[in-house]
Amino acid sequence: MIYFDNAATSWPKPPGVAEAMVRFINDVGANPGRAGHRLAVQAGRIVYSAREAVAELFNVPDPLRVVFGHNVTEALNLALRGLLRPGAHVVTSSMEHNSMMRPLRALERQGVALTVVPCSPEGVLDPAAVEAVLRPDTVMIALNHASNVVGTLLPVADVAALARDYDLLLLVDAAQTGGAYPIDVQADGIDLLAFTGHKSLCGPMGTGGLVVGERVDVARLEPLKRGGTGSRSEHEEQPDFLPDMCESGTPNAVGLAGLDAGVRWVLERGVAAIRTHEVTLAQRLIDGLSGIRGVTVYGELDATRQTATVSFNVAGLEPSDVGLRLDEAYGIMCRVGLHCAPAAHKTIGTFPVGTVRFGLSAFNTLEEVDTALAAVGELAREAG
Amino acid sequence: MNRERYAVILVYSTSYAIRAEHVLNGAGISSRLIPVPRHLSSDCGVCVRIERADQEAALNALEAASLEIEGIHEI
Numbered sequence: 111m112i113y114f115d116n117a118a119t120s121w122p123k124p125p126g127v128a129e130a131m132v133r134f135i136n137d138v139g140a141n142p143g144r145a146g147h148r149l150a151v152q153a154g155r156i157v158y159s160a161r162e163a164v165a166e167l168f169n170v171p172d173p174l175r176v177v178f179g180h181n182v183t184e185a186l187n188l189a190l191r192g193l194l195r196p197g198a199h200v201v202t203s204s205m206e207h208n209s210m211m212r213p214l215r216a217l218e219r220q221g222v223a224l225t226v227v228p229c230s231p232e233g234v235l236d237p238a239a240v241e242a243v244l245r246p247d248t249v250m251i252a253l254n255h256a257s258n259v260v261g262t263l264l265p266v267a268d269v270a271a272l273a274r275d276y277d278l279l280l281l282v283d284a285a286q287t288g289g290a291y292p293i294d295v296q297a298d299g300i301d302l303l304a305f306t307g308h309k310s311l312c313g314p315m316g317t318g319g320l321v322v323g324e325r326v327d328v329a330r331l332e333p334l335k336r337g338g339t340g341s342r343s344e345h346e347e348q349p350d351f352l353p354d355m356c357e358s359g360t361p362n363a364v365g366l367a368g369l370d371a372g373v374r375w376v377l378e379r380g381v382a383a384i385r386t387h388e389v390t391l392a393q394r395l396i397d398g399l400s401g402i403r404g405v406t407v408y409g410e411l412d413a414t415r416q417t418a419t420v421s422f423n424v425a426g427l428e429p430s431d432v433g434l435r436l437d438e439a440y441g442i443m444c445r446v447g448l449h450c451a452p453a454a455h456k457t458i459g460t461f462p463v464g465t466v467r468f469g470l471s472a473f474n475t476l477e478e479v480d481t482a483l484a485a486v487g488e489l490a491r492e493a494g
Numbered sequence: 495m496n497r498e499r500y501a502v503i504l505v506y507s508t509s510y511a512i513r514a515e516h517v518l519n520g521a522g523i524s525s526r527l528i529p530v531p532r533h534l535s536s537d538c539g540v541c542v543r544i545e546r547a548d549q550e551a552a553l554n555a556l557e558a559a560s561l562e563i564e565g566i567h568e569i
Contacts, residue, residue, distance in 0.1 A: 142508065143507060143508035143509065143539060144508075144539075145529070145539075146527075146528060146529025146530065146539065146540045147529070150508075150540075151508070151512075151527050151540055154508040154509070154511075154512055154540075155512055157509070158508075158509055158512040158513065161509070162516075172560065173509075173513060174509055174510065174513060339507065340507060340508060340539055341506055341507035341508070341539055342506070342507075343539075344535075349506065349507070351506050351507075351562075353509060354506065354507045354509070
């Protein structure tokens with residue numbers, strides 16, 4: 111069995127993740143931040159430890175500016191709906207996932223102006239094209255760090271420089287890069303970093319969050335929901351400080367215990383080492399697929415310029431046929447179709463059919479890549 | 495327990511209390527998280543208890559870490 115659907119959810123998880131969650135359920139169990147007894151404090155410490163781990167991974171100076179939520183979608187909704195008001199202008203790319211695009215389209219109906227900057231068919235964004243659409247009322251540039259379809263990395267550093275020059279906020283969707291590609295919110299100039307726990311951070315589903323940088327005016331950030339926070343309980347008004355103001359309701363502390371273990375595994379292994387491994391795998395996969403007659407590979411075909419997510423199609427076969435055959439005949443699990451990113455498929459020319467997507471992780475091996483290449487080769491020969 | 499030995503630092507939430515505890519540990523100041531004494535606040539969370547003698551050093555360490563506090567009280 112070969113699991114190549116890591117761009118959706120990573121699996122397997124590193125040793126220690128499941129154990130941390132079991133320990134939380136069996137030995138801690140209490141509600142973090144809601145009482146003063148020892149188990150509540152211990153639960154609070156575990157959640158805080160996860161905050162510290164994420165802060166260390168992304169070089170966030172203050173762990174309390176790591177706001178936890180359920181996934182990157184919630185984090186993007188918080189950043190976009192929390193900060194954009196009617197009359198403001200926001201810029202995004204044509205490679206976005208619907209987790210970015212749908213909230214933006216909804217805001218557009220409410221009076222926020224939106225410009226979608228086209229990317230090349232390889233998914234490449236030209237920073238000059240971003241600069242060209244900036245206006246006096248532009249307040250934010252919102253981009254994915256890497257495409258979930260073709261893996262292409264967007265030029266975050268160049269766009270961050272623009273954001274500084276024009277005094278705009280830069281929101282980065284790190285769903286595909288957090289834990290797999292080096293991210294330093296300070297050096298990279300990222301004001302808002304949305305991350306998810308269940309991909310390369312190696313945690314469980316139901317964990318994620320938003321890093322809120324120092325340039326963000328917290329007083330202007332509107333929480334997605336309001337409610338109990340365990341703090342300021344004498345007041346009926348929502349607290350006005352991070353992270354509590356954006357973390358109403360009992361958190362997924364069991365999941366955060368797992369996220370803590372996952373991120374600490376990533377820190378121990380080192381993002382640089384993980385990246386090197388994934389580049390090696392991805393280049394072998396790209397080169398191998400490109401060499402199969404009848405197979406079209408999308409993107410720049412350079413593993414150093416993308417994540418370890420590779421999209422392709424086989425002539426004569428629908429992506430869904432390829433996915434089914436790979437699963438049933440070869441035990442290879444991947445994702446097929448549009449990957450929740452219609453704009454990206456229109457950009458690379460695969461709308462509405464979609465692609466077959468192999469998403470590799472730190473746990474995949476060259477042997478698995480070679481096995482998959484042989485399988486795709488057989489399918490292509492049969493279809494050709 | 496001789497209560498007159500202690501002071502408590504009130505902070506905004508449990509996350510702040512745990513961060514304060516880390517900062518104080520790093521500065522070599524011993525502390526303990528305890529439920530907020532009812533006469534100081536009706537909050538449902540925890541606060542950071544330190545030795546009275548450490549008050550100034552603790553406040554300096556927290557300020558150096560840019561950690562805002564709600565107040566400090568001798569108990």
